Amino acid sequence: MATDLVPEVAQPAADSPRPAAPPKGRRRTRTVARDLLRYRWLYLLLLPGLVYFALFKYLPMYGLTIAFKDYVPFLGYSGSEWVGLKHFQELFTGPDFGRLMFNTLLLALLTIVFVFPAPIVVALLLNELRINVLKRSVQSLVYIPHFLSWTIVASLTYLLFSVDFGVIANWIHGVVGGQKTDYVAQADWFRPLIVLQLLWKQTGWGTIIYLAALAGVDSQLYEAARVDGAGRWRQFWHITLPAIRPTIVVMAILTSGNLMDSGFEQIWLMTTSLNRDVADVFDTFVYYIGITQGSFSYATAVGLFKGVVGVVLIFGSNFLAKRLDQRGLF
C-alpha cells in the first residue's frame, strides 16, 4: 500500500503574530474565513500536501484530454485535433476489448478468491502461535519475498518451471511422468503461475495490517471468555474474527479500486508468444500501444477507461459495505 506522506514544514517562528482575537459584538455565526484565520497554522500544515496533490496528481490530469484528440506531440495540446470519442469507440468495438476485459476480470477474480484471504488466514494462524520466537521468525520469513522485485520473481519462476532446466518442472516430470510440461510457456499455466507468484510475494506483507489489528484486541475479552468457559475455537469465533472484521472490510474496499490493475510488471514479464491471448490485460495493452507503438491518444483512452472503472468499483463496494451494515471507508 502506498502512502503519500505530507512533507514536514518548518515550525512557525515564535515571534510570529498571534491570531487576532475574534471581533466582539458581532453575530456568532462562524464563517469559513474566521475558521481559516483561527486555525491558520493547522491549515498551513495542510498546504504542502495540497500543493503536492495539485501539482503531481491533479495537474497531470490535463493530459487526459489527449484521449479525446488525435494527439501528435509536435503539434502539442492545442494543435492536435479533437476527435471526440473516436478512441473509446475504437476500444469498445475493437477485436481486443472482449479478451482484455475477460483476462483482466478473471485475474481480478482469482486475486479476490485466492490472494485476498491468504494474509488473513496466515495472520490468524500466526496469532494462535504461542511460542513467541517462532511467531516472530515465521513472520519475518514470510515478509521477505515482498522485497524482491518482480524481475527477480519472474526469473525465479523461469528457473524453476521452464521446460529445459526448470528444477520443479523436472521434479514434477519425474514424479508424474509422461510428456514434459513447459509451465512458463503454456497458456493453461499462465494464471496459476500468476496467482502462485502473488501468493508467494504478497501474503507475508499483507499479514502486517491484520496482525496489527489483532494486537489491538483487548486481552480482557479473552480472559472473560475463558472464565466463561470458552475454548480456543470459541474465542477465535467470537472475539478474534469480529475484531478484525472492520479491517477486512476496509482492505476489501481498497482492493476493489485496484481490481483493474493487474500489476503491469508481473504480467509483462510473464508474457510470451504462446500465452499472449490469456495474458493481455489493460495494463500491458496500454504499455504496448502507448510506449512501443506510440499511439498516445489511444493508450490514454484505454487508461482513462480503466481508471473510471476503478472509481466506480471503489464507490460501489463502499456503498455495498454500508448497506451490509458495516462502516464503509468514507
Added chain:
Amino acid sequence: MTIFSRRRIAVAAALSTALLAASACSGGADTEGGQTAGNEISVMAHLFGTAPDPNGEMQQAVEKLIGKKLKITWVPNAEYGDKTNVVLASDNIPDVMVVNEKSPGFVKAAEAGAFWDLTGKLDKYPNLKPANEQTAKNAQTNGKTYGIYRVRPLLRSGIVIRKDWLAKLGLKEPQTVEELYAVAKAFTEKDPDGNGKKDTYGLIIPKWPGNYASASPYDVIETWFGAPNGWGERDGKLVPGFDTPEFLEANRWLRKWVTEGLINPDFATLDTANWNDPFVQGKGGMIIDVNVRATQLLDMFKEKSPKDFDKVTLVGNLKRADGQKFSYPFTGYHSVMAISKQRIRTEEQLDDLLKTLDKLQSKEGSILLTNGIEGRNFKVEGEYAVPINQDDPKVKAIQNDVDKAFIQLGTRASVGLGAYKLKPNDEASRAMREKFDVLMNEDLKTAVFNPALSIIAPTSVAKGQTLDTIVPDARIKYLSGTITEEQLKAQIKRWYDGGGTDIVKEVNDLAAKAGG
C-alpha cells in the same frame, strides 16, 4: 536463466505517469523556440555498455573535430524503442536523433512536421550523400528521406555451426535445407559431444523480440523456401510474405524439427541475451543469425580454453530441395539520423548542422568514431588498426567509449567505410572475418529484397498495435504444436479481417505511386 532488463521495466513501469507527465509538462509547439542551434548539438543514440563520460577524452576529441559542444543522451539498446516514443511525446527532442524511421511513433511525428524532410538535400554534402541507391530507397518513408541512414552490411545472415561436432560425426557443411535437417538430426541423436547421453539438440532459437519480417531465424528459413522477405509480388500484386504457400511449407518443415526435438525445447521463452549460452555449453550445435555471431562465439570459446577454441564455422544461405537458392538480405542500414525541427528552425541552421555532421562523417571523423584516437588507443599497421596501451585504464576507457557508444554516431563508420579495419586477434578470427565478405558476395546474387520496405501504410500506423503480433504469435504457436495449420491459416485471416485487407490495398497503391 532468463534475465530481464531492469531498466526497461523501469521505463515501462513509469508508463502511465510517463504518458501523462511527459505530455503535461510539454507545451508542444506552443512553448518551444527562443533557443537557436548555437554551439551545442544535442544527440540521442544507442548505447551498448556504460555511458561515456561527457568530459572524457573521446568526447573532447570529437568536439574538437567538429568545433562544437556535444550533449549526448546515450540510451541502452534494449530500451531504445520505448525511450524514442517517450522522447517524441515530450517537447525535448534532441537536434539529432538516431531513430527507426519506420516506427509508427516516428512516422506520425515526422508527418506532422517534427523532423526535417531531407529528400534531395543531402547531395550537397560529400560524406552524407547516400552511397548506395537501394539502401537509400530502403531507408525512405513513403518516398521521403527523413534521415541519414547508418550503413550496415547488406547481407549478414548465416548459420553458425559447431565445427568440431561436424568433424566428429563425419558430416559436411550443409548446402541445402535437407542437409541442414540431416545435420540437426545427427547433432540431436548421434551424441556429438561424446558424453554417452542424448542431451543435445541441433538448432538454438530464442524468444524473438521483433515482429514478422524482423530478421528472425524463422524469417531467414522461410526465405530459403522461397517465401517473400516481408512483402513479395505474386500475380502482379504485393502480398505479405505469410500469405504464401512457401511460408506454410517452411513452417511445416520447421514444425517437424520441433516435434523431433531438434530445436531447444524452450525456444518460445529463451531470452535473446542468453542465446549464446547453450551453444558454448555444448547443448546445441547451430545458430541462425547475423554472421558476427560467429566471431562472438569464437571469442567465447577462446575465453573458455585459449588453446583449443577453433570450434566454429559459418555457412551462408541455403538452397531449397529443388536446388533453387533464395538468400535473406538485410536492409543495408540500421536506423537513421533524423534532425528535429524544434530547435533547428531555419534552412541556414539546417545547413550549418549538416555541415557539422558532414565533418563528423569525414574520413578523419570515421576513424575517430570507429577506431578511436590514433596513438592513444590504437596504431595503424597497414590497413589495420591495432589496439595499444590497453592496460592503461584511461586508454581502456577510450576504447570502451568508442566500441560501446561513439561508433553509433557514425553513419558510414560501422562497416569500415573510411576507417581502419580492426586487426583480428588470431588466425581463426581473421579467416572468419574474410569469410563474411565471400559469403556476402555469393549470397547477394540470390538476395530476396523487400519491395515494400520504404512504404508505410496508414492503416498499419493506426492499427499496428493490434495487428503486428497476430502472425508471429500464431507462427510460434503452430511450431510448438499448440495450434494446427488450419488454425494458423485462421489467424492469418484474422490479420486480414482486423485491418490487413486495408494495409494490402494501401501498400499496393503506394507502391504503384512510387513507381513500382
